[in-house]
Amino acid sequence: MTTSTLLKDLAKADTQPAWCPGCGNYMLLKTLDKALDAAGLDRTRLVLVSGIGQAAKLPHYTRANVFNGLHGRALPAATAIKLVNHNLEVIITSGDGDMYGEGGNHFIHAVRRNIGVKCFVHNNQVYGLTKGQASPTSELGMITKFQTHGVMSLPFNPLALAIVEGASFVARSFTGAPEHLQAMMTAAIEHKGGFALLDILQPCPSFNHLNTFKWYKDRVKPIADTHDPADRAAALNLAFTWGDEIPIGIYYKSGRASFESQLDVLKAGTLVMRYQGATSPSAPSS
Amino acid sequence: MNVMIRVAGEAGQGVATTGLLLVEAFANLGLHVAATQSYMSRIRGGLNWYDIRIGEGPMYAGADQADLLVAFTSAAREILAGEVRAGGQVLFNGEASNGVIAVDLDGAAQETGGNKLYSNTIAAGAVMELLGYDVAAMEALLGEKFKKKGPETVAANQACARKGAELARPHGGKIQAPKPDGGARREVYAGAGAIGLSAAVSGVKFAASYPMTPGTATFTFLASVADRYGIVVEQAEDEIAAANMICGAVYAGVPAMATTSGGGFALMAEALSLAGMLELPICVLIAQRPGPATGLPTRTAQQDLLFALHAGHGEFPRAIFAPGTVRQCYDVTRRALETAHKFQTPVLILTDQFLQDFEQTIEPLSEDYAPIDRCLAENPGADYARYAVTESGISPRAVPGGKALVIVDSDEHTPQGHLSEDLDSHTAQQDKRMRKLGGMTAEAMPPELYGPADADMLLICWGSTYGPAREAVDLLSARGQSAAMLHFAQVWPIGRTAAATAIGQPKRIICVEGNQTGQFAQVLRAEGLIGDVERLGKYDGLPMTGTWIAERIAK
Numbered sequence: 001m002t003t004s005t006l007l008k009d010l011a012k013a014d015t016q017p018a019w020c021p022g023c024g025n026y027m028l029l030k031t032l033d034k035a036l037d038a039a040g041l042d043r044t045r046l047v048l049v050s051g052i053g054q055a056a057k058l059p060h061y062t063r064a065n066v067f068n069g070l071h072g073r074a075l076p077a078a079t080a081i082k083l084v085n086h087n088l089e090v091i092i093t094s095g096d097g098d099m100y101g102e103g104g105n106h107f108i109h110a111v112r113r114n115i116g117v118k119c120f121v122h123n124n125q126v127y128g129l130t131k132g133q134a135s136p137t138s139e140l141g142m143i144t145k146f147q148t149h150g151v152m153s154l155p156f157n158p159l160a161l162a163i164v165e166g167a168s169f170v171a172r173s174f175t176g177a178p179e180h181l182q183a184m185m186t187a188a189i190e191h192k193g194g195f196a197l198l199d200i201l202q203p204c205p206s207f208n209h210l211n212t213f214k215w216y217k218d219r220v221k222p223i224a225d226t227h228d229p230a231d232r233a234a235a236l237n238l239a240f241t242w243g244d245e246i247p248i249g250i251y252y253k254s255g256r257a258s259f260e261s262q263l264d265v266l267k268a269g270t271l272v273m274r275y276q277g278a279t280s281p282s283a284p285s286s
Numbered sequence: 287m288n289v290m291i292r293v294a295g296e297a298g299q300g301v302a303t304t305g306l307l308l309v310e311a312f313a314n315l316g317l318h319v320a321a322t323q324s325y326m327s328r329i330r331g332g333l334n335w336y337d338i339r340i341g342e343g344p345m346y347a348g349a350d351q352a353d354l355l356v357a358f359t360s361a362a363r364e365i366l367a368g369e370v371r372a373g374g375q376v377l378f379n380g381e382a383s384n385g386v387i388a389v390d391l392d393g394a395a396q397e398t399g400g401n402k403l404y405s406n407t408i409a410a411g412a413v414m415e416l417l418g419y420d421v422a423a424m425e426a427l428l429g430e431k432f433k434k435k436g437p438e439t440v441a442a443n444q445a446c447a448r449k450g451a452e453l454a455r456p457h458g459g460k461i462q463a464p465k466p467d468g469g470a471r472r473e474v475y476a477g478a479g480a481i482g483l484s485a486a487v488s489g490v491k492f493a494a495s496y497p498m499t500p501g502t503a504t505f506t507f508l509a510s511v512a513d514r515y516g517i518v519v520e521q522a523e524d525e526i527a528a529a530n531m532i533c534g535a536v537y538a539g540v541p542a543m544a545t546t547s548g549g550g551f552a553l554m555a556e557a558l559s560l561a562g563m564l565e566l567p568i569c570v571l572i573a574q575r576p577g578p579a580t581g582l583p584t585r586t587a588q589q590d591l592l593f594a595l596h597a598g599h600g601e602f603p604r605a606i607f608a609p610g611t612v613r614q615c616y617d618v619t620r621r622a623l624e625t626a627h628k629f630q631t632p633v634l635i636l637t638d639q640f641l642q643d644f645e646q647t648i649e650p651l652s653e654d655y656a657p658i659d660r661c662l663a664e665n666p667g668a669d670y671a672r673y674a675v676t677e678s679g680i681s682p683r684a685v686p687g688g689k690a691l692v693i694v695d696s697d698e699h700t701p702q703g704h705l706s707e708d709l710d711s712h713t714a715q716q717d718k719r720m721r722k723l724g725g726m727t728a729e730a731m732p733p734e735l736y737g738p739a740d741a742d743m744l745l746i747c748w749g750s751t752y753g754p755a756r757e758a759v760d761l762l763s764a765r766g767q768s769a770a771m772l773h774f775a776q777v778w779p780i781g782r783t784a785a786a787t788a789i790g791q792p793k794r795i796i797c798v799e800g801n802q803t804g805q806f807a808q809v810l811r812a813e814g815l816i817g818d819v820e821r822l823g824k825y826d827g828l829p830m831t832g833t834w835i836a837e838r839i840a841k
Contacts, residue, residue, distance in 0.1 A: 011708035047686050049534075052696070060695070060704050065686035067537055068695040068705065069530060070560050076494075076527040077534030083518050084492055084538035085687055109523040265516050271491040272539035272685065274516055276657055 017061050019054060020128075022213075024175035024202025028122060029058055031178050032093075035185035036062075046089045049078040051103060053129050055095035055122035072102025075110040078117045079259075085270045086260045089189070090117040097127050100136040100156045107158070111165040114194035116258040120185070121158065121197070124204035125211050132207035142210055160239035162197045163232060163252045169196035170235065170252040174220045175203070176213055180248060187250060194258035201246070216246070223249030230254065288318075288341030289463045290349045291413055294366050295358025295379075298330040300406040304356070305336030307410045307431075309474055311424045312340050313647050316469035320753075321645040322348035322829060327499070327583040333361055340417070342464045344646070346611060346753030350831050353461050354416055356409050358391070375460055377412055379405070387416075387457045389450075398449040399442040407443045411450025417463040421451040472647035477615045477637055477750075480651060481571060482507030484619035486515040489657030490569070491540035494522045494531040499583050500639040501545040501573035508543075515655060525550040529557030529570070536566045537694060539685030541623055541658065545571040548590045549580065555597040558632055562602025564694045565673070565681070565719065567626035567633070567660075569619075574638040574800075576827050585827030586639035588749055588800030592808065594634045595778055601716075603629065603723040605730075606778040608636040610752025612646040618775050620658065621731065627661045628729075629722045630683055636777070638800065640829035641750035666690035671701040675714055679721030723779060730776050732784035737763065737770025743839070744792040746816070747799065748774040748806045750829070755798050757832025762840060777806060785815050795819040796839050800830065 019025045036046065048064040050056035052071035059066040065088075069077045074092045082090045092099075099107055099121045110117070126144075127133040133146040136156035143150050162170045169191040173184040181200065188196040201220065203213040227234060227249070235252035260266055268274060291308065295301045305321065312319045318341045326332035337352070339345050351371040357363035357378045363386065370376060375387060382388035389412060395404035407428065414421045428443040475483075482504045485493070493512075495505040505519070512519045522528035528544045535542035546554065551572045561568045572594055576587040594606050605625045609618040619635060626633040663670070663682030670690030674681045681701075684690045693703030698712040706712070737759045747755040755771045762769040772788055774780070789795070797807035797819055804821040811817070822838055824830050 011706075011710065014706055014708050044689060044691060045687060047538075057705065060693075063691065065691050066693040066695065066703065067534065068697065069533065069564075070556055070696055073526065073530040073557070073560075076522065076530035077537070079520075080492060080494065080531040080534030080542070081538040081686075083520070084535045084540050084542075088538070088687055105523055106527055109527070263518060265512060265518055268516070271516065271518060272687070275489060275491060275540055275660070 018057055020206045022205040023054070024124060024204070025054060025058060025122060027175040027178055028181070028200060028202060029061055031181045032058070032120070032185060033062055035182045035189060038182070038186060039189050041089055041189070045087065046091065047081055049074045049081065049090060049092045051094055051098040053095040053098045055093055056098055058093040072098055073106065074098065075103055075106040075119070079110055079113065079115045082115055082117050083260055083266070083271070085272045086116070086266060087270055092117060092119045094119065094121050095128070096121060096123045096125060096135045096137045100158055104136070108161070108165055111162050111167045111195055111197070113259040114166055114168055114256055116192070116194050116260055118188045118196045119198065120188070121199050122202055123199050124202045124208055126204050126208040128204055128207055139210055157239060158197065158199050159251055160236060163235050163239055166256060167197050167252070168194040168254045168256045168258070169250070171197070171250045172199045172201065172248050174201045174216055174248055176217050177220065177248065180222065184250070191253070193254070194256060219244065219246045220248045221245050223247045223251070287462070287464055288339050288345060289353040289417070289461060290351065291338045291340070291354045291356065291417070292335050292352035292366060293338070293356045293409070294333065294335035294362035296330065297326060297328050297332050297334050299358045300403070301334045301336050301358065304406040304409050305338060307406065307424070307427065308338050308413055309645055311410070311414065311427045312338070313474045314427060314471045315419060315423050315466040316471055317464055317466055317647070318342065318344055318472065319474060319645065319647045320345035320347070322640060323643040324828065325584050333365060335362070335366065340464055346756050347831055348829055350833050354413065356413060373460070375416060375457065377409070377416065377454070387454065389453050394449055394453060395446060399446045404442065404446040407446035408450040408453070411447035412454035414447070415451035415454040415458050417461055418458060419463070419466070421447055473650045474645050474647050475612050475651060476503070476643060476645045477609070477612050477641040478503035478643065479507045480612050480615035481619045481635065481637070482511070483651055483653065484616040485543050485623070486511050486517060487653065487656055488620045488623050489541050490517060490543045490623070492518050492532065492535035492542040493544065494520045494528040494542070495545045496522050496525045496528055496550060498547045498550045500575060500642040501547050501550070501571055503642050504571055504573070505545045525553035526557065529554035530560070532568045533557055533561055533564065533566050536568055537564070537685070537692070539660070541567070541569070541627065541660065543569045543571065545573065547573050547575050548577050548593065551590070551594070551597065556599070559598035559600055559602065560696050561632040562598060562600070562604065562719070563696055565630040567630055569623055569626055569633050569635065571635045571637065573642045574636060576825065582827045584639060586800065586829050587825060587827065588638060588751065589805070589825070591636065591748070591777060591805040594636060595809070602719055603631050603726060604778065605629070605631070605633045605726055605776065606636060607633065607775060608749030608777050609641070609775055610749055610773050612644060613648050614752070614775055615641065616651050624658050625726065625729070627658060629726050630680060631722060636749055638750050644750070672703040673699060673701045673715060673718070675701055675718050677721070678725055679718045680725070681718070727779040727781055730779050730781040732781060733772050733774045733788050735770060735772050735788055738768065739770070739790065741770035742768040742793040743770070744789065744795050745769065745771045745835070745839070746789070746795060746797045746806070746810070747771065748777050751798055751800060754830035754832050754835055758835035758839070761832050761836040765840070767840065774806070777809065780809070780813055780815070782813060782815065789815060796822055798822045798830070798835055800824055
């Protein structure tokens with residue numbers, strides 16, 4: 001059956017992207033494309049995994065294999081995709097609500113596993129798709145239509161948690177510093193040692209009037225060259241630095257082996273390739 | 287002829303160890319064995335029992351009354367004494383009293399083997415003697431079992447088995463147990479393991495679960511064969527993760543499975559809907575136990591059929607299978623995986639504590655790797671569209687890594703898989719997805735009839751009620767009553783023509799199920815296959831037996 005003639009042209013209104021003017025996601029998408037191209041990544045070997053939210057729509061606006069799953073559940077799906085075919089590059093594009101709120105438990109355990117996926121979190125400290133409620137990273141006291149007396153829960157600290165729970169690459173950047181952002185994305189993509197968290201600060205001009213473009217711009221500061229990313233204590237110190245100054249760059253990097261590299265069962269090749277003795281016609285070539 | 291041995295005691299006393307030894311020893315003698323387990327949700331104390339039936343032919347369920355009760359504790363003796371058949375015997379680990387065979391199992395173990403832990407072997411040896419079997423069969427088994435632990439452990443165990451037989455000797459000859467006919471040893475499988483073996487052989491390459499009784503046994507089996515078959519087995523942080531992981535795994539190209547029970551499945555409901563939307567062939571084993579909520583964690587039930595049928599928001603096709611025997615656990619698991627892949631939609635397998643733990647001697651199950659056809663598209667190119675609209679509703683399925691980009695979205699989407707809020711596109715995709723149900727219905731497994739097609743009395747059942755219902759039919763037939771059983775190993779979708787023909791027009795229809803509300807009867811009624819029929823439900827947490835059913839419907 002088809003819908004009524006009144007709505008037959010609704011397809012014309014199905015415009016893309018579905019983001020507001022001035023949204024940090026535009027710069028993020030552009031920069032991601034640049035980083036992917038610079039890395040020379042064959043898009044057929046790339047899987048973009050996302051949950052739900054404005055950030056999670058990003059995979060639809062570029063060329064890649066896409067698994068746009070459930071709210072908060074990008075990581076379990078991405079973990080399994082990597083385990084079934086570890087030759088694929090698996091990148092997650094998620095927001096602060098999707099990854100740190102609804103998906104918080106998966107975030108803890110994906111970090112613990114140190115599964116070799118890249119987790120790019122668009123962190124605008126507010127809910128966008130549901131229109132302006134507090135997110136896990138919203139500032140104390142932020143007033144919203146839900147939090148009418150202001151946010152009372154302490155902001156979630158994704159970088160500190162990732163460092164403590166064993167992620168092998170932890171970085172932060174800002175959509176207002178596109179060159180820095182591209183460098184961080186490239187570093188994350190090139191990281192072969194396991195879970196890579198890149199927390200990307202971005203303004204939300206529609207719903208976050210506290211942490212504006214200017215607010216971030218005035219505060220972000222590249223981490224000094226003297227910082228040793230292998231120094232866990234120094235990395236934690238940076239992770240607790242938030243206020244007048246917000247460090248951007250690689251906080252922490254360890255030599256911990258990735259989850260998939262430790263599985264004996266994957267040493268003979270990917271699961272998908274070993275499914276049948278003879279490969280089926282449509283099986284991937286890697 | 288068959289006899290039943292019931293080994294009972296506290297958790298941690300080795301009830302299961304003794305039971306397993308006996309099951310294997312009897313099977314090695316070439317006898318037919320069927321065994322069930324009853325246990326409480328605790329690691330120590332309580333009262334657990336292990337029922338082992340020995341027969342001249344196959345048995346399909348447990349039984350109510352024991353010919354021989356082995357009671358490790360006073361509580362076991364007192365609570366279960368009433369369920370000993372007239373003329374039966376009780377072997378009691380304690381003081382002698384009216385009619386029981388008192389054997390100090392712990393003392394004999396300490397004296398003969400130097401450790402109280404050998405009391406299980408003493409008991410096993412005593413049971414062999416009381417049933418008239420040569421204790422040498424038990425000694426041979428112990429030799430195999432403890433080979434790795436060294437000759438001293440083997441010798442101590444064998445001495446304890448002989449000691450047990452010696453202590454029981456004065457009481458032997460009372461129980462008429464089936465005699466071994468000198469045939470070859472039989473293989474024993476449990477339902478949980480048969481499902482796991484079938485999954486491994488059929489090509490499940492990824493399994494994710496959060497531990498939950500009684501589904502855990504299948505996951506444990508998969509872990510035990512993971513290296514052999516090349517399976518990634520991951521304990522997920524919760525059932526939500528497990529369900530989303532298997533969605534990711536099948537998207538990436540291999541069959542994948544999760545195991546759980548009702549409560550865990552409740553957490554998987556959203557991902558089930560995701561698999562319906564993304565058209566992913568996931569398989570979830572739901573090993574049922576009584577609810578609501580945590581309910582009775584270690585008991586059995588068939589209470590989650592309607593939940594399995596309706597779980598997940600929105601409307602999407604699914605298939606639900608419910609094996610009834612250990613052999614069916616093996617066959618139906620493969621069938622479920624094949625159905626999922628042919629129709630690119632989730633499948634559920636319903637078992638329960640009774641069937642997960644139920645052991646039967648059956649013909650050996652093949653352990654040869656024979657992966658199912660994943661039904662992947664041939665040579666998908668750059669113009670590939672994951673959700674191309676087709677007449678059957680089945681779109682060509684590709685996996686990422688080849689030339690085609692594979693795009694899937696939990697939002698409604700275009701044929702290319704991209705998010706779309708176009709209502710025509712939504713309707714086209716929704717119709718496409720639901721068209722698959724037609725093909726699935728046409729290929730549904732027909733029910734199995736046991737007994738005469740024109741029987742006066744038809745017992746309709748599904749899943750693990752197969753065994754008890756079948757034995758009830760035998761009992762009723764032996765009394766001269768005209769009875770048959772119709773068993774559904776696939777409970778959704780149902781091929782109406784085949785089912786209507788099989789049901790026929792008996793004088794009485796009784797739906798026998800392990801629940802209070804007649805859930806399958808409701809499904810059959812909604813499908814227009816039965817009217818307002820009689821129902822027999824059991825929901826106390828213990829499995830049905832043939833006698834239990836026969837007594838209640840013989841009137």
